[in-house]
Amino acid sequence: MTQAPNAERRQFFRQLLGGTSSQPHRAPWHRVPEVGAGDGDVLWSGWSGEGEVFVVGDEGMILRYRGGTGEGSQRWQHMEVPAKLPLHGIWGLRADDLIAVGWMGSILHYDGSSWQQVRGGIIDENGRFASCAENTPLFAIDGNAQGQAWAVGDDGIILHYDGNQWTAETAPTRINLRAVACAADGTVYAAGGEGTVLQRQLDGSWVQLDCPLGSGFQAILLLDDEILLAGGRYFVDPGGFRGELVRYRDGLFQALTFDQPMPRLRSLKAYKDGVLIVGDKGHLYYLKDLKLDRLESNMPHDLMDIIALPTGEALAVGDFGSIMTAADDFTAALAPPPGAVPRSAWTAMASPTDRQLWGIHEAADGTCYACGEAGTVLILKGDSWRALPAPSELSVHCVWDTGNGLFAAGQLGRIYRFDGQDWQLHHDMHLDLTILSMWGSGPDDLYAVGDEGLILHFDGLSWKRMSSGTQSALYSLWGWGKDRMLAVGDFGLVLRYNGKDWAEFNVGTENFLYSVWGPGLNDIYTVGLSGSLAHFNGQRWQLQPTRLRDDLLSVSGTSADNAYAVGTRGRILRLQAGQWISEPSGSDVGLRAVCATRNGAVYAVGDRGTILQREPTQPRTPLLDQP
Template identity: 65%
Template sequence: MTQTANPDRRRFFRQLLDGANPNAPQRAAWHRVPEVGAGDGDVLWSGWAGDGEVFVVGDEAMVLHFDGHADAQNRLWKPMETPGNLPLHDVWGPSRDHLFAVGWMGCILHFDGTRWTQQYGGLVDDESQAFIACAENTPLFAIDGNASGHAWAVGDDGMILHYDGHAWQRETSPTYINLRAVACTPNGGVYAAGGEGTVLYRAPDGGWQALDCPLSSGFQAMLVVDDDTLLLGGGRYFVDQGGFRGELVRYANGRFQAIEVDTPMPRLRSLRPYKDGVLIVGDRGYLFYLRDFLTEARTAKPRLYQLESNCHHDLMDIVPLSTGEALVVGDFGTVMTAAPDFINVLAPAVSAASQKPRWEAMDSPTDRQLWNLWETPQGTCYACGEAGTVLRLAAGAERWEPLPAPTELNLHCVWDAGEGGLYAAGQFGQIFRFDGSDWQLHFDLHLDITILSMWGTRPDSIFAVGDEGLILHFDGLGWNRLPSGTASALYHLWGMDDEHLLAVGDFGLVLRYNGREWTDFAAGTENFLYGVWGNALDNIYAVGLSGTLAHFNGQRWNLLPIRVRDDLLSITGSAAAGAYAVGTHGCALRLENGQWLSEPTGTELGLRSVLATRSGEVYAVGDQGTIMRRPVRSA
């Protein structure tokens, strides 16, 4: 008789299989990254990774920069010029050209993509050249920020500083105990933690308050699991043991609970998500992997694995990489990874398999530039472009056919409302509707403003965006202009439903719609964004200028490292086809196993729009009437 495996049996067999897999998180050995430009006496405290680059900060205002290119002295990890010589303890930023590093004597440095400047702290008496005894010189040890660009830094004596997008200001703290960790939540809240079991919370629209933690651990690290669940790590000094003993604490449902583990731990320094679990680092080179905690947070006694590190130096922090791997930094210039090839993990090279041609050119009935693609639920595809061009590909058909042109003006977007008809829009804010035989002018803005993208949920709820911050909404009776709060161009529109829409545009602009109003949702880049797509509210991608590819994970935007510098103009995805992005010079990317890989399309012409169909085929259109097809991929 066959039995369905219950969760415990499945977990048991999975552990057996993983035990034989040297690449499983709890089995892979960690090793030092070669050629790190730090000496044996240097302490590396923290780091930041994004857009194919790594910044590591440490003592003596040290900042090491890695971008895969060696300098004139053949150094891959290049020391950057920074003001002062104060130790830097933590670094955070929404993008590589907007980073903050915090450290000793309240020092806050800012990197604008070109140079580091000092913004706060480090005040010195002019006569004695000694540091002034003042609140602004209070040492800072941790920083974190949210998707809106706000950040918080914490340090000794309960110090809390807030960056509101313009300047740093001190916030009233309910404690004078030293704070060593800070973390932002998806809903706009902020937690801070420190000595003597201190945990503070700041509501999105309120001040700081102390939570009632009955444990007296000295917290050094904190991981936000969700808005109301934390994992805290640290330790306490025990006289009978002659040293620190590491401790893990869970905060959930308003209650703190110590996590019992069988493995002795030293003082813990950092916690980060890692391969479906949590990576933990601590003193004396200890690394641990807490398995399944993120997916099984209610487990009374999670499984803790000690990892092979071959290191005896104190490990200070973990730097997650967008590919799922991570770096660990610490004392004596330590930079470690479990990845066999760090450079390829940071920005994966194109695999040989991805070089096999997968795209094929289709006969096109036009030589006009094509701007946009759309698919109906029935599988019919439409494309539109210059001089009123509208093309149709019936479900199962092999050839595109032209429809009558509704206008001589350029059409930049097309959207099918089912029984509500086919809509096309473009120059001069004009929107046309096709009833199956004839086109009619449906709306005229009477302004020299181009509509660039449309998206809707049903015939009586259609949105359109375009130049000069234009946002329109059709409610079944008429088109109404909505306030956007910007005069910048909005190039593309995507949504999950009427209360979850995103529009992207100039200089990294992202606007978010909640069903009532549009608000800024900064993606952490100043590059123009031309396309946005996702399959869940915590899995959204935006593409743009010079290979910009940003990912929103439900908490914040992260810039992903890819080896493409062409402009990415469109992004799409479906369950059957997967996710794709296209751009200038025939560029195409495919998402595979969490990595964006380049693949040849067979054309050097620009591809302006890409469509992943429900059946699994992918179409791309662009310059000179180009139409490319990627057949259904093999299993």
């Protein structure tokens, strides 16, 4: 395409979003300039987020648009790919962690620097694509907030990605599948030819829904209380494909009929309080309250998919290298508008210190304490935090109330005891070792762990060092009684205590583990470096995908349905129905410790004296009440 003059180009990127306030969906659609795809290129799908757009198409084409501020950054770029096979779908939670699927079972992964082929495209000894199940073409992919994804394609193939590897799931059909969508509660839907609609149950099994219609479904959209499916069938009478929309509601399928005939429909997405639909021959429609409006596209080429943008605008991609939008400035539509930051359930509390806070603890009587640099020890009185006298000028990394005094420990292996008025040095190792965590079952049973495999035990009379069998640092300690404790540390180290000895307990990761917690011996979580998260179910540890770069530094809870993990850059995860969900903290500072209290309040502390409090958890919303 001919490059627009610079003045016009800059104006294009500065103008306000298209549409009118009265009928925002009525703005005419136009082609996005400077795409760089040719007339022979088919663009099948795309993804947007974090100010970027990725579009995939034939011959392994992946176009990337970065909505930066410099002239050079606002260009469509052709990305290098390992194979020139058509790519039909793309999904991901972040711009540096994307998955594309396509022809010959191709699955490509982008890690922020390059695309790598992880599955499919198998070549036989004759240099041709092998006739094998792994080469079954894939046409759609979708995933959930936990980083799991499902891809579907020919012959009823369904592949599941658990965050680490792909596995095939048993489908109740051999019909070609062309669409997949993940619901918030873990249910997954897939659709394809001959009216095929599948539902994945929470136990992982797939069942076929009883759809009496013979539509060839190409797209699926989950709405508040219903599901919309779009596609078409070939009819001899009109001599071509006829588009069809089907609604699934209250267990029944219903074909939606309209006065105007539609060509085959390819995609549908939520759009400006309604539904945007694209199809063959450049057709665009807006559906709301069962009223269908044809939109102006001025383009005769087939449109294959819709890419939703953060502001509610959208791109439509298709044949002949087409990328279209109704937004005057699609670059502005890549970023959320001012004030569109997701509301956080966490609020900042007034803090009496600007020192880094390392730990937080709830005593048996419900009193909460926090501790940190330069001898900082805080106590929560009502809704206010106030400072206690400092045990010393040394950093305090952990506190524990045994019911017979508050203990504080940290640098230089020193442990102090507070009697309600003054601090007294309770134990001094005379070593440059830092105590990092404490846990106890009562006044005569308190443990402390720290640098170089340090484990100390207080029996009510004196502190004694225990043999740990390691020189690695131990960062966290959690227990369920005198003979049931875990300590975690460097390089995936987990030690368990049986009342007599400490022994290693293999997790299966080399990442540092910074915290451990669990409501029972058969339900334990540990978190650590680069988003590491593992779960023990009573028989074995299983690593759980978080797809995070942030370090997770602390985990705490009161039950299997009330647990939280916090980490760097204000990262907070909440455990819900066995899945860890990321939720906004409203802060970008590092969070070092979290404490879920027995009365329902949750507190997180961290850098610069930050103290956050979470609102009480609201009742869960049923699946179809969520968009």
